[in-house]
């Protein structure tokens with residue numbers, strides 16, 4: 001077998017120790033790898049490089065397309081950026097895949113039967129980092145959800161499920177509230193699911209879904225969800241499986257993929273040969289599956305399961321009841337190596353068959369053509385403190401003109417004029433909604449803004465109200 005070039009970074013904290021242990025194990029198992037080492041983390045930040053990675057390292061990453069990364073310590077403040085976020089964005093790693101598996105009775109868990117894979121969208125949602133303070137009292141974070149982004153992650157979840165013999169994909173959204181953004185994700189899920197008739201599909205509202213996941217994780221298989229929910233819930237699943245220190249993750253993109261442990265650099269444990277290398281080893285197993293070294297992945301995973309079963313444990317999972325030996329990082333690695341070729345006897349043995357799944361090959365975006373896109377109104381967000389809704393309504397009505405008419409004021413999304421409820425509290429941030437009977441030109445929005453300036457009003461945000469092929473493309477205020 002020819003060697004697959006991969007980029008390796010040893011990171012800092014416990015990173016170097018667990019990376020050495022991981023590489024020792026997979027090499028002993030016969031992994032055919034050509035290692036290209038890059039430096040990341042503390043030492044790079046210390047050179048004043050705020051991204052934590054040397055610019056030329058991207059060339060290595062893009063040439064090898066596969067990145068096995070040990071944890072690093074992200075310095076607090078000082079303009080330093082999270083390398084993970086930078087890598088995801090720079091390499092276009094749109095899918096974060098995190099298996100959460102319980103290893104009962106050998107590792108304590110409340111959910112012995114748990115075996116869930118969280119597939120999290122990695123590039124969109126509130127994580128675009130577009131935030132503004134709009135008024136003295138109000139801040140906003142933009143939640144951006146695109147159709148191509150939804151299609152890619154949902155397709156990926158089903159492809160992953162198929163490649164890994166999984167039976168069901170569950171979608172989590174909050175589309176009862178966010179009808180447009182989460183609604184698009186759900187809609188795309190419903191469009192794509194029938195293309196995979198061999199895989200069961202279902203949708204849960206994320207709140208009750210999360211509750212069910214924390215209570216009865218055994219009923220879930222693969223879960224696909226938006227970035228924020230996935231970020232939170234993948235930590236929940238790792239924690240309740242009892243395996244935060246054991247879990248690995250994959251970040252998959254069209255041009256590259258990154259594999260790591262889910263835990264951090266545990267600086268207090270560094271240099272003592274005590275850290276558990278299992279999280280990074282699980283990341284490396286996902287990498288071996290991704291690059292097609294399936295047999296090696298299976299061999300390593302089963303030897304690891306056997307080691308856990310035999311009670312050879314690092315301090316973090318050691319217990320009088322289930323452990324036979326407390327070992328250090330290197331000794332644990334040697335114990336796994338000694339079991340290569342063996343299978344677990346109580347835990348379920350693993351058999352990888354295909355890759356991590358990918359949407360590149362036959363993926364075609366289901367572009368929906370829009371024939372007619374029109375503007376029928378505008379939301380002007382105006383800052384004003386110390387006024388009642390009725391006073392604000394009277395002020396804003398004076399801007400009516402060119403067919404644009406003030407129809408509604410809302411405050412934090414609730415309609416407060418005309419006919420508001422005296423109990424509704426208000427802040428200094430008013431959405432003033434102007435409608436027309438007929439489509440308008442962009443210039444009419446500019447003219448409205450000019451009238452606001454002339455009236456001495458202070459606006460901080462303007463949103464066109466559009467229709468796409470006649471369908472209104474904006475939410476209504478509560479009570480509108």
Ligand code: NAD
Nearest residue numbers: 071072073074245262263264265266267269275276277316
């Ligand atoms: P952490 O995951 O490093 O540690 C949390 C706890 O788990 C600690 O008690 C630690 O001793 C223990 N632990 C973690 N991994 C272990 C292992 N392999 N074996 C045994 N025990 C282990 O989280 P933290 O302390 O919040 O963060 C430390 C640093 O790591 C921070 O700078 C953080 O930004 C960074 N971090 C990096 C990554 C990454 O590189 N992917 C991820 C998370 C956190």
